[in-house]
Amino acid sequence: MDQVICTVDVVLLTLKEQRLNVALLKRDREPYKGVAALPGGFIHAEEDGDARDAALRVLREKTGIDAPYLEQLATFSGPARDPRGWSVSIAYTALVHDEVIEKAAHPDVKMACVDRKLSLPFDHKAIVDTAVARLRSKSQYSSLPCYLLGASFTLPQLQRVYEALLAEPINKVSFRRKMTEMAMLESVDGEMEAGGAHRPAQLYRLKPEYRDQLRLLERGL
Amino acid sequence: MDQVICTVDVVLLTLKEQRLNVALLKRDREPYKGVAALPGGFIHAEEDGDARDAALRVLREKTGIDAPYLEQLATFSGPARDPRGWSVSIAYTALVHDEVIEKAAHPDVKMACVDRKLSLPFDHKAIVDTAVARLRSKSQYSSLPCYLLGASFTLPQLQRVYEALLAEPINKVSFRRKMTEMAMLESVDGEMEAGGAHRPAQLYRLKPEYRDQLRLLERGL
DNA sequence: TTAATAGTGTCTGTTAGACAGTATGGG
DNA sequence: CCCATACTGTCTAACAGACACTATTAA
Known part of the structure; x- marks a missing residue:
């Protein structure tokens, strides 16, 4: 069996002053340690009921935000998107009211306007763009x-x-x-x-x- | 790292006499050996450029159909959907003209009307239903x-x-x-x-x- | 010519947008 | 009172659907 890395990433969006913002988190480990990226993590087969549960868990652990509106966005995959090897990321879009993020007040979470040029690790820029396009379309x-x-x-x-x-x-x-x-x-x-x-x-x-x-x-x- | 099985499944749809039909393939190995199921298989990290390539490869290998219209549907996951363990299936919808399937004339491929009650292994019924609903909606x-x-x-x-x-x-x-x-x-x-x-x-x-x-x-x- | 389906012009009802009016608060 | 924004009634313009008419083929 070929080894494939299996992760989830969450595009957490909110409106701040009529502008769409995405939550970015400083990575606490390699690769890209210290770089701002989407909240994400490995699927934990023993505890996660499915990928959605994994996304909710990751969001709770990394941002303190619980039970937002969450929907599956798309799955991104390939050998080059993660330096650790061939990987799959099941991406979810989460929508919350601005106040929810302010109340969570997580120190490592920074909101970034999606209309600015974002420089993100992995293929996170493409994931954000996909999420924003889907939201605007819907x-x-x-x-x-x-x-x-x-x-x-x-x-x-x-x-x-x-x-x-x-x-x-x-x-x-x-x-x-x-x-x-x-x-x-x-x-x-x-x-x-x-x-x-x-x-x-x-x-x-x-x-x-x-x-x-x-x-x-x-x-x- | 938790072991997660990573597969792709293809919902190959066509119209036969004004009715939507889905391609089912008799499984050639366990689990569910001999049972009709969606064409699917493991991602091959050494050869597949991404999950979409894997879906195209699986479809070509298992049905002889090359380069159909293909779009990602959704990703299905969890510990129970595959008896071999916690698994992820990135599902794709393929649309082709009826003649393409007839010309491929693959002996193990059977078309089944999606409006009939289908009894399928894994969570393939849910995958087919999702694909049909998405197609009808779009x-x-x-x-x-x-x-x-x-x-x-x-x-x-x-x-x-x-x-x-x-x-x-x-x-x-x-x-x-x-x-x-x-x-x-x-x-x-x-x-x-x-x-x-x-x-x-x-x-x-x-x-x-x-x-x-x-x-x-x-x-x- | 007739039968059958393709394709179009036009009328009508429905729906979306413009605009202006009324409603209700604070100062 | 005035102003600002919320809400609503109504007119008009745009669009979708019904229908009928013409077009083009084979028999």
Whole structure:
């Protein structure tokens, strides 16, 4: 049997000031010791139930973040991507609200804007690019961007998230029609957004059944 | 380092009489020797450039089919899916025209309709279901179904493929507008579909630049 | 000519976007 | 009151689907 190294990597994304950021971690061992890279690690056959469990474990151990929205991205493989030998990395995308990362406040985790030129070890740049492209693509026709916000949020906030991801303004009336069509939100009564000198916006949250399951539109935004 | 078995599996799909069929191969070794399963095998670190190469190699060795449309589906993993131990299978979907399979005429390959109840070893049923769901979903907004036809085909043929995959009739005028919008086809001049006592249909083929690259619609069919 | 299917012009209903109006908070 | 932003009603433009009409072949 040919020896193949089997790892998972996590592209942990969040929005900071309307810009997509990815979590990078200073590597604590060779190869690339001390270099910022995606949180990742070997699959532990004795403890991990599957690759997804491994990704959740790695994220918890390395960043202190627990149970984010997580979906499999793709698997990257080949003899050259890791100097230790022929390797497979099952990559996952995790989406969290900015606050989750700030609360975890892990000292070795640095957020980097994905629009900047990133210089990353292994093929991590390609993995990040794939994750970002997938997120932006799915934002056109799904509820995925909701996971970049907290437990409750207003429609104007959500629209700004979609607009940041799609990098284009969205018609307010159409946006609201589409959110109604997706029928994934329920209003949180009585609670309104605090803040400015203006009418406060209604708060919403994902219906429980869609907390882990995407909602799709027949026709995109 | 924990020992993880690293394999690839291929869901080779084709349309036979407007029904999606998957290629199954009688296994020639344990486990499940003699049982029909997806074509698959171990990654060979010395010869495979990456997992995709492994999938192409496996498909060529086991079915005689070379260079089909191939895309990564997902990776399946866990301690229980293979009796030999904790395993990872990087699954690929291959699409080919029915004739390609008939010409290969591999004696151990049997096509099975995916709508029938399939009893498959490992987690191959789940892999097939995932591949079929992905294909049907992408058929709503992409050129993917083209790869289930040969090098050239007519628009009525292509529409029947879309209708078979989506399991619903499509408006002819809209369908043609959408194909024009995708702008992935070029007419094959002078050549017409032979056959019935009626006006023959114009033949088209994928433009060279889209032979291996999907074309997407802004808004689905 | 008829039958059968290919391909198109056009009308209509549906949907998306523009715009302007009302609603509701703070100052 | 004013301003700012949330929300909504409604008009218009764009698009999708229905339908009918023409085109082209074989018998």
